[in-house]
Amino acid sequence: MYEIDENTVRMPMLALRGLVLFPNMILHFDVGREKSIAALNKAMNDDQYIYLVAQKDIRDDDPQDYEIYDVGVVAQIRQILKMPGDSLRVLVEGVYRGHTKEIVSTSPYLDAVVEKMPLNQTTKAGSVASQARMRTLKELFEEYCYLYAKVPKEIILNVLETEDPVYIVEYIAGNIMLKVEQKQKILEQSSALKRLDMLIKYLDQENKVLALEKDIYAKVKDQIDENQREYYLREQMRAISEELGEGEDVQTEVEDYQKKIAALEVDEESREKLFKEADRLYKMPSNSHEAAVIRSWLDVCLDLPFNDRTKDKIDIAKAQKYLDKEHYGLKKIKQRILELLAVRVMAPDIKGQIICLVGPPGVGKTSIARSIAATMGRKYARVSLGGVRDESDIRGHRKTYIGAMPGRIITAIQQAGTRNPLILLDEIDKMGNDFRGDPSAAMLEVLDSEQNNAFRDHYVEIPFDLSEVLFLTTANTLDTIPAPLLDRMEVIELPSYTREEKFQIAKRHLMPKQMKRHGLTGKNFKLYDDAIYDIIDNYTREAGVRNLERVVGSLCRKADKRLVAGEMTKVNIRDKNIEEYLGAKKYKPEKILDTDEVGVVTGLAWTSVGGETMPIEVAVMEGSGKIELTGSLGDVMKESAKAAISYVRSRAGDLLIDPEFYKNRDIHIHVPEGAVPKDGPSAGVTMCTAIVSALSNTPVRREVAMTGEITLRGRVLPIGGLREKTMAAYAAGVKTVIIPQDNVPDLEQVDDVVKEAVKFIPAAKIDTVLSNALIRNPALVPAGDDGCKTNVKLGEKKEIKNRFITQ
Incomplete structure (x- = not known):
C-alpha cells in the first residue's frame, strides 16, 4: 500500500465474484485467477492490505474496470492457505470503506487509487428515528431466523444485543441471503438511516419469499403422504380383486405379450429378457408406475420390425x-x-x-x-x-x-x-x-x-x-x-446448378408444381422462357432453386389476384413486364470492362451460390514501398498478394519494371465490394498480373479472365470450382479464360455451351498468363523482343528505371 495523502492510498485490488465484504466483517473465499493471486502476493509483500470490490457479472473471468463496482472495502489479510489445483483460500477482515478514484493498471494485477469513504452520521445513534428503525429491523430479523432455521445462534445473539445502527446493518447484510446488487447498494449508501431503511425493505421481501417456500414445502409433503395412502389402498384393492377373480385382465395382457415374444426372430438372450420383463409385469400392481414403464418398454420392443423386411424391386x-x-x-x-x-x-x-x-x-x-x-x-x-x-x-x-x-x-x-x-x-x-x-x-x-x-x-x-x-x-x-x-x-x-440447369428445372418441375398448387392452368397463365431467365439472372442468386421456386410461387399468387379481381382473363409474364409483378431488379448481371485498363484484371471466384467474376485493382503511387490491401480479404488472399509482390520483385528486370519499385513506390491492392469477406487460394495469378500491369503501365485485355494460385517461382497451382467459375465468366461476356495446367482434366465437367463460347488457355507458369493477358507497349519492348519476356542484366537497372519514369 502506497499512501498518497491522509485519505487516499494506492494498493492492489481484487475483484470478488458473487461476494460483498463489509467493514469489521471476516470473510474467507477461494482465489484461482492469475490476476487475483498476483494482487494477493503484492499485498503480502507490502503490508497485507488489499482493496476488495465486487464485480458486476460473476461469469466474467477477466472483468474490465467498467465491469467492477466503484465502492469496496479495504481489508487486511489474516490468513492464506494453498488449496489443491493451484488455488488459494484467503481469510480477510474488512477495515474501512473505499471509493475507486482510478485504476492505475490492469496487469499483472489490478492496481487502484482508493479514497476513504466514511459514513455521514447526521442522526445520533440513540435518536427516536434510529431506535424505531432498529426495533423494526430486529423484529424482521427474528422472523427471518424463524423461517430460515440455519442461522447460527451466535449471529442471533450479536444482533439482539447490539444497539449500533452502523454495525447491525453491516452485520446482518453480511450474514443473510441477499443478492450481490442489494448488498452493494447498502455498502454504497453513506447515510446510516437510509441504510436501515434499505435493509428493512430487503429483509421484508426475503421473509415473504421464505414464508411462501415454507407453504409450498408443506403442500408437497402433504401430497406425498396422500400418494403413499393411495398406494396402500390400491394394493388392498388388488388383493381383493384377485380373491374375487378380477385379475384376469392382467393375465390376458401378459399372455398376449408372451405370444408376440415367442414369434419374434431374436436371439435367445433377448427372448429371455423379454419373457422376464413380462413375468415381472404380471407380479406388479397394474396401476403402479413401474408397471407402466415395463408395459411401454414391451410395446416399443414388440413394435420393432424384427420379422418384417421388404424385397428390393430393382429395374x-x-x-x-x-x-x-x-x-x-x-x-x-x-x-x-x-x-x-x-x-x-x-x-x-x-x-x-x-x-x-x-x-x-x-x-x-x-x-x-x-x-x-x-x-x-x-x-x-x-x-x-x-x-x-x-x-x-x-x-x-x-x-x-x-x-x-x-x-x-x-x-x-x-x-x-x-x-x-x-x-x-x-x-x-x-x-x-x-x-x-x-x-x-x-x-x-x-x-x-x-x-x-x-x-x-x-x-x-x-x-x-x-x-x-x-x-x-x-x-x-x-x-x-x-x-x-x-x-x-x-x-x-452435388455442385451448384448452372443457369441453364435452373431454367430447365423451373420449366419442367417448378412451374407445373406451383401452377397446380395455386389453381392455375395453361389457359389463364403463361410464364415465358425469357421471363424465367430474367428471374434467374436478376431476382435470385443461389446455388439451388429454392428462391427460384419462391419467386415463381409469388408470380402465381399475383396472377391469382388479378384473375380473381377480374382485371385480366389471362396473365402473360415476359421479361418486358416482369417488373410490374416483382418490382425492380435485385441483382445486376456481371459484365466485363468496357475498355482495356491498366492495373485492373478480371479474376474468377467460387461462392456458395455459384461462381462470379472478381475484378482486382492495383494502384501504384510515389511513396516509400508501402503495401496496402483492402477489400475485406482473408489470410489466404493476403498471403497470395505478398507472394505475388515477391515474385514481381524477383523478376522485375525481365518484366520491364523498375527493380527498386519496392523502395520508391506504394502499391495499393483492392478487391471491390469491401463489405463482403473474401478468401481462398485462387487469386494469386490475378493479383500478380494486376501488379505487373500497374508497375509497367501496361493495359490488360478486358475479355480475359483468369484463376489460379502462384508460387514464389512463378508456378501456377490448381484450383477448385472450375465449373462454376467458367459459367460466371461466360455469363459476364469473357472470351478467354486462363486456367492452371493441372485443371485441364476438370474441363470435362464444364458445360458444352461454355466450351463453345469461351477459349481456355492452360498455364503452367505465370509467363503464359502475362503473355496472354497483357497488351505490351511497343515503346517499352527492345527491338527483336517478342513482348513476353526480356532478359535484363543487373547493370541495366538505371536504363529500365528511366524507361519506367518516362513511360
Missing part, C-alpha cells in the same frame, strides 16, 4: 427413366445411383454402402434420397440431425428415466415398419456436442457395418440388426464432420 431401365423424370442434370449423381442399384442386383447381401451427398442448400439432396428409395422399392424414413447435441437423441434414454424414449434411429426403424428401409440422416454436418455427450461418436456405431449388426439402443437394450438398412446422409460442408465419421461414408458432391 435399371425404369430407374433411369424415373431419375430423368424427377431430376434434371446431375449426370454423375444419377450414374452413381444406377451403379448402386446394379450392385444390389448382383450382390443382394452387400453391406456397408453409406453415401454422403454434399452440396449447397437447395440442390436436391433430400429429394434424391427419396428417389433412391422409390427406385429400390424400399420404405423411406428421414432423421433430421440439425442441432442435435445430446447423445441420447441417437442411442435413446435409459428406460428408468421419467419420459424416456428410444433414440432417433430406432424410432425411424419403427416408423418405416421394416428392418431394411432407406434411412436418410439429414444435415449430418450440423450435429454438435456438449456436456451431455457427443452424438457424432454415437453415429460411428450406427454407420459401421462391422458393428451395427447388433446395435443396442439405451431404451430398448436388446440388440437390433442395422446392417440391412441403407443409410444415406446429407451435408452442406465436410469441414464440420469428424474424420472417423467421414471415413465411414462415400462422399458424392
Whole structure:
C-alpha cells in the first residue's frame, strides 16, 4: 500500500465474484485467477492490505474496470492457505470503506487509487428515528431466523444485543441471503438511516419469499403422504380383486405379450429378457408406475420390425427413366445411383454402402434420397440431425428415466415398419456436442457395418440388426464432420446448378408444381422462357432453386389476384413486364470492362451460390514501398498478394519494371465490394498480373479472365470450382479464360455451351498468363523482343528505371 495523502492510498485490488465484504466483517473465499493471486502476493509483500470490490457479472473471468463496482472495502489479510489445483483460500477482515478514484493498471494485477469513504452520521445513534428503525429491523430479523432455521445462534445473539445502527446493518447484510446488487447498494449508501431503511425493505421481501417456500414445502409433503395412502389402498384393492377373480385382465395382457415374444426372430438372450420383463409385469400392481414403464418398454420392443423386411424391386431401365423424370442434370449423381442399384442386383447381401451427398442448400439432396428409395422399392424414413447435441437423441434414454424414449434411429426403424428401409440422416454436418455427450461418436456405431449388426439402443437394450438398412446422409460442408465419421461414408458432391440447369428445372418441375398448387392452368397463365431467365439472372442468386421456386410461387399468387379481381382473363409474364409483378431488379448481371485498363484484371471466384467474376485493382503511387490491401480479404488472399509482390520483385528486370519499385513506390491492392469477406487460394495469378500491369503501365485485355494460385517461382497451382467459375465468366461476356495446367482434366465437367463460347488457355507458369493477358507497349519492348519476356542484366537497372519514369 502506497499512501498518497491522509485519505487516499494506492494498493492492489481484487475483484470478488458473487461476494460483498463489509467493514469489521471476516470473510474467507477461494482465489484461482492469475490476476487475483498476483494482487494477493503484492499485498503480502507490502503490508497485507488489499482493496476488495465486487464485480458486476460473476461469469466474467477477466472483468474490465467498467465491469467492477466503484465502492469496496479495504481489508487486511489474516490468513492464506494453498488449496489443491493451484488455488488459494484467503481469510480477510474488512477495515474501512473505499471509493475507486482510478485504476492505475490492469496487469499483472489490478492496481487502484482508493479514497476513504466514511459514513455521514447526521442522526445520533440513540435518536427516536434510529431506535424505531432498529426495533423494526430486529423484529424482521427474528422472523427471518424463524423461517430460515440455519442461522447460527451466535449471529442471533450479536444482533439482539447490539444497539449500533452502523454495525447491525453491516452485520446482518453480511450474514443473510441477499443478492450481490442489494448488498452493494447498502455498502454504497453513506447515510446510516437510509441504510436501515434499505435493509428493512430487503429483509421484508426475503421473509415473504421464505414464508411462501415454507407453504409450498408443506403442500408437497402433504401430497406425498396422500400418494403413499393411495398406494396402500390400491394394493388392498388388488388383493381383493384377485380373491374375487378380477385379475384376469392382467393375465390376458401378459399372455398376449408372451405370444408376440415367442414369434419374434431374436436371439435367445433377448427372448429371455423379454419373457422376464413380462413375468415381472404380471407380479406388479397394474396401476403402479413401474408397471407402466415395463408395459411401454414391451410395446416399443414388440413394435420393432424384427420379422418384417421388404424385397428390393430393382429395374435399371425404369430407374433411369424415373431419375430423368424427377431430376434434371446431375449426370454423375444419377450414374452413381444406377451403379448402386446394379450392385444390389448382383450382390443382394452387400453391406456397408453409406453415401454422403454434399452440396449447397437447395440442390436436391433430400429429394434424391427419396428417389433412391422409390427406385429400390424400399420404405423411406428421414432423421433430421440439425442441432442435435445430446447423445441420447441417437442411442435413446435409459428406460428408468421419467419420459424416456428410444433414440432417433430406432424410432425411424419403427416408423418405416421394416428392418431394411432407406434411412436418410439429414444435415449430418450440423450435429454438435456438449456436456451431455457427443452424438457424432454415437453415429460411428450406427454407420459401421462391422458393428451395427447388433446395435443396442439405451431404451430398448436388446440388440437390433442395422446392417440391412441403407443409410444415406446429407451435408452442406465436410469441414464440420469428424474424420472417423467421414471415413465411414462415400462422399458424392452435388455442385451448384448452372443457369441453364435452373431454367430447365423451373420449366419442367417448378412451374407445373406451383401452377397446380395455386389453381392455375395453361389457359389463364403463361410464364415465358425469357421471363424465367430474367428471374434467374436478376431476382435470385443461389446455388439451388429454392428462391427460384419462391419467386415463381409469388408470380402465381399475383396472377391469382388479378384473375380473381377480374382485371385480366389471362396473365402473360415476359421479361418486358416482369417488373410490374416483382418490382425492380435485385441483382445486376456481371459484365466485363468496357475498355482495356491498366492495373485492373478480371479474376474468377467460387461462392456458395455459384461462381462470379472478381475484378482486382492495383494502384501504384510515389511513396516509400508501402503495401496496402483492402477489400475485406482473408489470410489466404493476403498471403497470395505478398507472394505475388515477391515474385514481381524477383523478376522485375525481365518484366520491364523498375527493380527498386519496392523502395520508391506504394502499391495499393483492392478487391471491390469491401463489405463482403473474401478468401481462398485462387487469386494469386490475378493479383500478380494486376501488379505487373500497374508497375509497367501496361493495359490488360478486358475479355480475359483468369484463376489460379502462384508460387514464389512463378508456378501456377490448381484450383477448385472450375465449373462454376467458367459459367460466371461466360455469363459476364469473357472470351478467354486462363486456367492452371493441372485443371485441364476438370474441363470435362464444364458445360458444352461454355466450351463453345469461351477459349481456355492452360498455364503452367505465370509467363503464359502475362503473355496472354497483357497488351505490351511497343515503346517499352527492345527491338527483336517478342513482348513476353526480356532478359535484363543487373547493370541495366538505371536504363529500365528511366524507361519506367518516362513511360
